[in-house]
Amino acid sequence: MSDFLKIQGLQARIDADGTPKDILKGLDLEVPKGEIHAIMGPNGSGKSTLSYVLAGRDDYEVTGGSATFKGQDLLALDPEERAALGLFLAFQSPVELPGVNNANFLRTAVNAVRRARGEAELDAVAFLKAVRAETKHLSMSDDMLKRAVNVGFSGGEKKRNEVLQMRLLQPSFAILDETDSGLDIDALRIVAEGVNSLRSPNFSALVITHHQRLLDYIVPDRVHVMAHGRIIHSGGPDIAKTLEKQGYTQFLEAAA
Amino acid sequence: MPAVTETRETVEKLAKSSYEWGFETDIEMDIAPKGLNEDTVRLISQRKGEPQWMLDWRLKAFRAWLEMEEPTWAHIHYPPIDYQDAHYFAQPKKKPGPKSLEEVDPELLRTYAKLGIPLHEQALLAGVEGAEERLPIAVDAVFDSVSVATTFRKTLAEAGVIFCPISDAIREHPELVQKYLGTVVPVADNFFGALNSAVFTDGSFVYIPEGVRCPMELSTYFRINARNTGQFERTLIIAEDRATVSYLEGCTAPQRDENQLHAAVVELIAMEDASIKYSTVQNWYPGDDEGRGGIYNFVTKRGICRGARSKISWTQVETGSAITWKYPSCVLAGEGSVGEFYSVAVTNNHQQADTGTKMIHLAPNTRSTIIAKTISAGKSDSTYRGLVRMQPKARNARNFTQCDSLLIGDQCGAHTVPYIESRNMTARVEHEATTSKISEDELFYCRSRGLSEEDAVGLIVNGFCREVLKELPMEFAVEAQKLLQISLEGSVG
Ligand SMILES: Nc1ncnc2c1ncn2[C@@H]1O[C@H](COP(=O)(O)OP(=O)(O)O)[C@@H](O)[C@H]1O
Numbered sequence: 001m002s003d004f005l006k007i008q009g010l011q012a013r014i015d016a017d018g019t020p021k022d023i024l025k026g027l028d029l030e031v032p033k034g035e036i037h038a039i040m041g042p043n044g045s046g047k048s049t050l051s052y053v054l055a056g057r058d059d060y061e062v063t064g065g066s067a068t069f070k071g072q073d074l075l076a077l078d079p080e081e082r083a084a085l086g087l088f089l090a091f092q093s094p095v096e097l098p099g100v101n102n103a104n105f106l107r108t109a110v111n112a113v114r115r116a117r118g119e120a121e122l123d124a125v126a127f128l129k130a131v132r133a134e135t136k137h138l139s140m141s142d143d144m145l146k147r148a149v150n151v152g153f154s155g156g157e158k159k160r161n162e163v164l165q166m167r168l169l170q171p172s173f174a175i176l177d178e179t180d181s182g183l184d185i186d187a188l189r190i191v192a193e194g195v196n197s198l199r200s201p202n203f204s205a206l207v208i209t210h211h212q213r214l215l216d217y218i219v220p221d222r223v224h225v226m227a228h229g230r231i232i233h234s235g236g237p238d239i240a241k242t243l244e245k246q247g248y249t250q251f252l253e254a255a256a
Numbered sequence: 257m258p259a260v261t262e263t264r265e266t267v268e269k270l271a272k273s274s275y276e277w278g279f280e281t282d283i284e285m286d287i288a289p290k291g292l293n294e295d296t297v298r299l300i301s302q303r304k305g306e307p308q309w310m311l312d313w314r315l316k317a318f319r320a321w322l323e324m325e326e327p328t329w330a331h332i333h334y335p336p337i338d339y340q341d342a343h344y345f346a347q348p349k350k351k352p353g354p355k356s357l358e359e360v361d362p363e364l365l366r367t368y369a370k371l372g373i374p375l376h377e378q379a380l381l382a383g384v385e386g387a388e389e390r391l392p393i394a395v396d397a398v399f400d401s402v403s404v405a406t407t408f409r410k411t412l413a414e415a416g417v418i419f420c421p422i423s424d425a426i427r428e429h430p431e432l433v434q435k436y437l438g439t440v441v442p443v444a445d446n447f448f449g450a451l452n453s454a455v456f457t458d459g460s461f462v463y464i465p466e467g468v469r470c471p472m473e474l475s476t477y478f479r480i481n482a483r484n485t486g487q488f489e490r491t492l493i494i495a496e497d498r499a500t501v502s503y504l505e506g507c508t509a510p511q512r513d514e515n516q517l518h519a520a521v522v523e524l525i526a527m528e529d530a531s532i533k534y535s536t537v538q539n540w541y542p543g544d545d546e547g548r549g550g551i552y553n554f555v556t557k558r559g560i561c562r563g564a565r566s567k568i569s570w571t572q573v574e575t576g577s578a579i580t581w582k583y584p585s586c587v588l589a590g591e592g593s594v595g596e597f598y599s600v601a602v603t604n605n606h607q608q609a610d611t612g613t614k615m616i617h618l619a620p621n622t623r624s625t626i627i628a629k630t631i632s633a634g635k636s637d638s639t640y641r642g643l644v645r646m647q648p649k650a651r652n653a654r655n656f657t658q659c660d661s662l663l664i665g666d667q668c669g670a671h672t673v674p675y676i677e678s679r680n681m682t683a684r685v686e687h688e689a690t691t692s693k694i695s696e697d698e699l700f701y702c703r704s705r706g707l708s709e710e711d712a713v714g715l716i717v718n719g720f721c722r723e724v725l726k727e728l729p730m731e732f733a734v735e736a737q738k739l740l741q742i743s744l745e746g747s748v749g
């Protein structure tokens with residue numbers, strides 16, 4: 001199935017203090033089932049915007065193009081419907097939820113998604129068992145389950161918490177927006193392992209990163225270069241190495 | 257047979273007969289004519305089989321009330337209340353209610369269903385006519401089932417605890433009632449308090465003897481005949497030296513009542529090293545989306561820490577009523593005594609709430625804590641009004657106040673009105689206040705994890721209220737969380 005995630009001519013803008021600002025300017029991208037793709041691109045090229053638009057954040061206005069996921073019009077769905085359909089976004093800046101117990105948040109989310117997918121909800125015991133297994137894998141302390149969601153978490157803890165959520169929600173398509181930023185090499189390895197172990201013919205991912213380093217651990221099937229709201233070049237994993245050495249200039253010039 | 261018991265049994269018989277043959281027969285026997293005058297007060301006292309001193313007390317309150325003016329300082333608006341256009345004694349209260357569930361506000365029924373209340377109880381809570389005869393398993397049958405009630409009373413009696421309707425206490429423990437009633441909220445304290453003193457007909461009496469830790473949480477659920485919370489409730493709780501008690505009031509199921517005006521008075525008295533914890537979940541019918549038909553709730557709640565190191569703690573979750581006017585207070589008279597107020601007030605649609613607390617520090621080394629969370633949604637309006645007063649003798653007294661408001665949408669209002677009066681240089685008062693909105697970021701984050709918008713709001717709101725909810729007894733806290741979410745349904749998006 002080649003049109004697992006299919007984006008065509010996608011355009012989106014944001015209202016920046018009253019003046020509309022176009023950010024995505026006709027973006028094309030396909031990620032087939034079972035593949036992991038990477039997106040690299042300079043700051044401000046619209047990578048986070050793309051991930052937000054795919055996840056359904058409604059302060060971005062889609063002004064053209066289309067995005068389908070598993071054959072459905074993704075852009076017509078509410079964020080929670082997209083989650084139920086199997087889409088997951090690991091945020092570049094995870095949001096803090098003061099007073100909301102992390103374990104309770106995770107369980108509410110897991111059960112909401114399970115309900116929507118027609119699966120049985122997990123009771124407290126089953127949930128705790130599942131979550132403990134994952135936290136151990138990710139070298140997270142149990143203490144993080146008792147604290148408020150992301151509140152007072154270090155940068156690395158927040159990212160691990162994103163990966164924990166991803167693993168518990170069992171998506172078929174994960175977008176990781178700079179999940180590697182701010183991680184030391186050990187944390188990076190743990191996070192990469194968290195993604196790699198999900199690899200299967202039924203799991204795809206879009207890994208947004210600045211660093212070749214992450215792609216040493218999560219080897220992508222394809223790499224896309226993004227600039228000015230568009231994919232300007234696509235190729236094999238080697239492009240990442242070229243970028244690391246030579247920067248974006250040659251791609252930008254070629255595209256101009 | 258003593259005259260009082262006989263009167264009581266007669267009244268009970270009449271009450272029963274009106275249920276059996278429909279409320280229209282014998283109606284004059286059960287409902288006093290509309291209007292409020294000295295005769296009404298006398299009638300109430302007589303029907304309740306009260307001693308002379310109680311009648312005198314009521315009359316004093318009534319005469320004081322006549323001289324008083326309805327307060328207007330609160331940030332609430334409502335059409336004038338006609339105090340002559342109401343019945344002040346009705347036993348059982350029977351005015352035409354909805355004829356069937358079909359006539360009940362469907363919103364209300366939907367809420368019952370969400371709370372998981374069975375249909376026959378829904379009818380009962382909504383005050384559907386005849387629901388009680390037709391549906392034998394009533395709320396009190398569930399909660400006050402004979403076995404539960406019996407074990408319950410036996411355990412309490414063994415501990416020496418008195419827990420009974422206040423009318424029973426007036427007859428059976430007159431020395432205690434006479435000694436304490438009106439000592440914390442005097443008859444002429446305020447307009448609604450005076451009205452209550454003159455005409456109250458229901459309520460609880462609790463007495464915990466010296467050194468006794470009450471063996472269970474006392475809940476109005478378990479009070480016999482507590483199915484209909486009265487229009488004018490009067491509650492009196494006394495904890496003697498080193499006694500401890502936790503009292504739960506209210507019910508998470510939205511309660512309907514044919515009486516729009518409610519004016520309760522609660523008095524708490526804590527002696528040396530005693531501790532009283534009073535928790536409320538208030539969920540009176542707030543009216544329809546336009547605010548029609550909701551309850552007006554004017555409450556006077558006050559506790560006095562009389563003894564050294566005593567403690568009074570108020571925790572409240574207020575989600576119901578069209579209008580709430582309520583300031584549970586603590587008078588800290590014992591050296592080193594402690595007052596606490598933890599509150600969540602939620603308003604939605606056209607609800608109005610003016611609520612808060614008063615901490616009156618009279619003695620040295622007294623401490624008080626105020627945590628008030630206000631949530632406003634829809635077109636509602638909510639005010640926190642809090643007074644902290646440090647009297648000249650309150651050496652080294654401390655208060656910490658934190659008021660947080662959460663706004664949902666942009667048509668609601670939240671106001672914080674702190675009054676701080678310090679007459680002692682060594683006393684410290686700390687006040688923190690925040691106002692915030694549920695951010696798009698928070699909502700989107702939750703929804704991207706599969707939560708519906710309403711679940712997301714519920715989760716965020718419960719997080720916002722956590723410091724207060726954790727003060728509630730466990731089961732109450734779980735119900736209160738559900739309730740908060742339901743109260744805010746449809747308020748976003
Ligand atoms: N809420 C916003 N208001 C105004 N400008 C925004 C907003 N979100 C993104 N932008 C702008 O859109 C562009 C793309 O941002 P982003 O998608 O975060 O890029 P990237 O993730 O590739 O660094 C940037 O110029 C950024 O400043």
Ligand SMILES: [Mg+2]
Nearest residue numbers: 047048049092
């Ligand atoms: Mg970004």
